[in-house]
Amino acid sequence: MSNLNISGKDIVGFLFYHYDFVQKAFDISTPDFIIDSDRFHQLIAEHNTSSERKVHLHKISTDLKFCRQLPTGEYKLNGTYTTFLEFVFDDFVLDLPETLKNRYQAVFNHFTSLQTATDETKAILFIREIIKVIEDFLNDIQGQTYRLLRDTESLKVNAENNSDLSIRIQKANYWIDEYIIPLNTILNIDNPNSVINAIIQVQRYASEKRILADTYTLKREFEKLYASSVNAKAELDQTLSKLTRELLPLLERIKSDSIILSGFYHFVENVDNPENYIVPLPDLLRKVRANVISKAFSNEAEFYIDQFNYKTPEILYEETTEEIEWLPDSSYFKEQLLKEKEVSNFYQWCFDSLKEHTENITLSKFFTVSNLILEEDLVAEYKDETRFDIQLSDAILKMPKVKIYEKLSE
Amino acid sequence: MRSYPSEHKEIVSNLLDGKFIIYPSPLFAVLQQEEFADDYKEFFKQSYGYELTIDNEFAYLSSNEVNEKRTRDFVLFLAMLCRELDYSGKNFRDTIELGSFDISETEQLLKQSSKWEILEKTSVAEFEKFIGSWASKNVIKRTGNQFKFTKAIKLFFEFAVNVANAKLKEQQESN
Numbered sequence: 001m002s003n004l005n006i007s008g009k010d011i012v013g014f015l016f017y018h019y020d021f022v023q024k025a026f027d028i029s030t031p032d033f034i035i036d037s038d039r040f041h042q043l044i045a046e047h048n049t050s051s052e053r054k055v056h057l058h059k060i061s062t063d064l065k066f067c068r069q070l071p072t073g074e075y076k077l078n079g080t081y082t083t084f085l086e087f088v089f090d091d092f093v094l095d096l097p098e099t100l101k102n103r104y105q106a107v108f109n110h111f112t113s114l115q116t117a118t119d120e121t122k123a124i125l126f127i128r129e130i131i132k133v134i135e136d137f138l139n140d141i142q143g144q145t146y147r148l149l150r151d152t153e154s155l156k157v158n159a160e161n162n163s164d165l166s167i168r169i170q171k172a173n174y175w176i177d178e179y180i181i182p183l184n185t186i187l188n189i190d191n192p193n194s195v196i197n198a199i200i201q202v203q204r205y206a207s208e209k210r211i212l213a214d215t216y217t218l219k220r221e222f223e224k225l226y227a228s229s230v231n232a233k234a235e236l237d238q239t240l241s242k243l244t245r246e247l248l249p250l251l252e253r254i255k256s257d258s259i260i261l262s263g264f265y266h267f268v269e270n271v272d273n274p275e276n277y278i279v280p281l282p283d284l285l286r287k288v289r290a291n292v293i294s295k296a297f298s299n300e301a302e303f304y305i306d307q308f309n310y311k312t313p314e315i316l317y318e319e320t321t322e323e324i325e326w327l328p329d330s331s332y333f334k335e336q337l338l339k340e341k342e343v344s345n346f347y348q349w350c351f352d353s354l355k356e357h358t359e360n361i362t363l364s365k366f367f368t369v370s371n372l373i374l375e376e377d378l379v380a381e382y383k384d385e386t387r388f389d390i391q392l393s394d395a396i397l398k399m400p401k402v403k404i405y406e407k408l409s410e
Numbered sequence: 411m412r413s414y415p416s417e418h419k420e421i422v423s424n425l426l427d428g429k430f431i432i433y434p435s436p437l438f439a440v441l442q443q444e445e446f447a448d449d450y451k452e453f454f455k456q457s458y459g460y461e462l463t464i465d466n467e468f469a470y471l472s473s474n475e476v477n478e479k480r481t482r483d484f485v486l487f488l489a490m491l492c493r494e495l496d497y498s499g500k501n502f503r504d505t506i507e508l509g510s511f512d513i514s515e516t517e518q519l520l521k522q523s524s525k526w527e528i529l530e531k532t533s534v535a536e537f538e539k540f541i542g543s544w545a546s547k548n549v550i551k552r553t554g555n556q557f558k559f560t561k562a563i564k565l566f567f568e569f570a571v572n573v574a575n576a577k578l579k580e581q582q583e584s585n
């Protein structure tokens with residue numbers, strides 16, 4: 001028997017027993033949390049056939065206030081639920097940084113009011129409000145950063161074709177321009193209007209007031225505000241470092257990597273039509289054993305050489321083994337000559353002596369021996385005009401008859 | 411040129427062999443100096459009609475007269491390798507720029523790719539020879555069965571970026 005009034009337990013029970021249904025409704029309705037009427041009815045029907053515990057539209061809309069029907073007929077999930085469900089499912093919807101900016105603007109406003117508040121009760125209200133706004137802001141920004149990191153990781157997953165690559169590039173560009181850079185501005189300490197600066201101001205003020213405030217209650221409230229702002233500063237620093245040191249480089253990386261892949265993709269697609277490369281390939285040099293000439297120079301040279309371009313006869317050289325000719329030892333023959341004391345026909349003697357050593361008497365051999373005639377210690381005499389033939393292997397000599405003998409020493 | 415650096419001969423012959431000269435090579439240090447950079451650009455232009463490019467980390471010669479057809483093959487190879495690495499969930503740029511590849515494993519990886527039918531018709535088909543010829547240009551460094559890409563690889567990534575950007579511009583204009 002259910003109670004007439006809905007208690008917190010009913011809400012928690014609903015989420016617990018119909019977890020799958022709630023998750024489906026959440027998934028289908030993100031990011032605006034609006035579901036088409038037919039789709040919602042279908043979802044309920046599907047759930048009710050597969051689950052023992054039934055969901056009733058009337059109960060979840062009127063009693064549990066899980067959703068309400070819009071004038072257009074669609075169903076919108078209750079914001080209180082969706083905020084909690086985002087946390088439960090770890091699935092945050094990205095807010096535009098503008099929205100975040102407006103939200104933290106509230107910190108500024110409340111802080112100004114706090115500084116001028118004269119009434120202790122009012123001051124306490126402002127302090128609590130500031131703490132609440134800071135807390136909300138931190139939750140938001142953490143959720144957003146987490147979501148961005150997760151989506152970026154999934155963006156890294158491979159693209160099958162070029163259109164996927166283009167989407168990757170587009171998404172990376174969009175996130176960088178629309179989220180990360182604006183978020184950076186909001187969180188940048190150098191920007192005087194950044195939330196970090198607002199929080200630092202709050203921190204300083206609270207730090208002073210927690211000691212100097214008029215009453216004990218007020219001091220305690222300022223102490224809480226101080227703690228909250230110190231914590232906020234630390235958390236925002238962490239978030240900022242995630243954004244700038246992890247997310248931004250990662251997205252830039254995805255972007256530039258995807259650009260390279262898509263460039264290669266186009267190249268491969270058009271590899272048979274080089275005119276479609278758009279960008280020419282680098283004209284790398286082939287290994288050249290080049291002389292110092294340019295193309296123009298080489299053309300002229302080729303033209304010139306063509307003028308002489310006739311076939312030269314092929315000449316075959318017979319290989320000859322060169323023999324080193326044996327030459328007689330003149331000192332040996334001189335010795336022989338001197339032994340003779342007197343030779344009446346010197347040239348004939350030369351021929352005969354050589355004949356004892358070789359059959360092949362050439363001019364050079366003959367002259368080596370016959371040159372003995374010029375030796376100073378020999379006297380040559382010749383009277384006869386007549387000549388006789390000496391047959392050498394390579395010549396016939398007509399020689400005079402010469403008498404030769406050793407000069408007597410004086 | 412008033413004076414030649416002592417590395418002159420090595421610089422000229424390396425570049426003419428189609429090699430990249432890469433930081434931190436002492437040859438690159440010479441080319442990087444302003445007093446030599448312009449002289450060398452002029453020297454190659456006047457003597458050979460070649461263009462000397464000196465980038466942040468590497469230098470190379472190019473010429474639209476002596477076209478190296480195998481550059482196309484190399485870009486194809488790199489494109490396929492990046493694609494395969496990306497598919498397998500690796501960060502392809504880190505892997506290419508810093509990683510070490512096993513020659514036969516890489517060949518297998520490419521052969522499994524649906525695009526092997528393209529590579530098969532190019533000089534990449536004889537993979538070891540292909541690696542060797544690009545190693546001789548200093549684009550790849552081979553050690554035993556392993557190879558790494560040198561900093562010269564950035565030239566080819568730049569090429570891909572230029573293609574992508576040109577294509578993007580073309581698409582924007584046609585829209």
